[in-house]
Amino acid sequence: MADTLKVSPSICAYPDDKYENLEIEVILPGVDKKDISFKVTEDGFYVRATKEGVEYADSYAVCCPVVPEKAVAKYSNGVLKVTVPYQQPFENAVDVKIE
Secondary structure (H helix, E strand, O other), X not given: OOOOEEEOOEEEEEEOOXXXXXXXXXXXXXXXXXXXXXXXXXXXXXXXXXXOOEEEEEEEEOOOOEOHHHOEEEEEOOEEEEEEEEOOOOOOOOOOOOO
């Protein structure tokens, strides 16, 4: 059985020009789209991808809460690009009953 090299992928995460979305770019050279798993929560994301002899995997925290259900991902030429909108301030705020 061949050894598998386990490495963290190169990641770049930044806000878009209007500060409405978090843009995430993951460099995965030589990986087929079918071999990529990307999961996102409101405070972080996880990526795992494999190709012969190499497994890319890591998890990352994000600085501001995002809306995972609205994430959009595209994969082309070894680069996974994910766009996920930031939560609006107080979007999940809870009213507190004052006695």
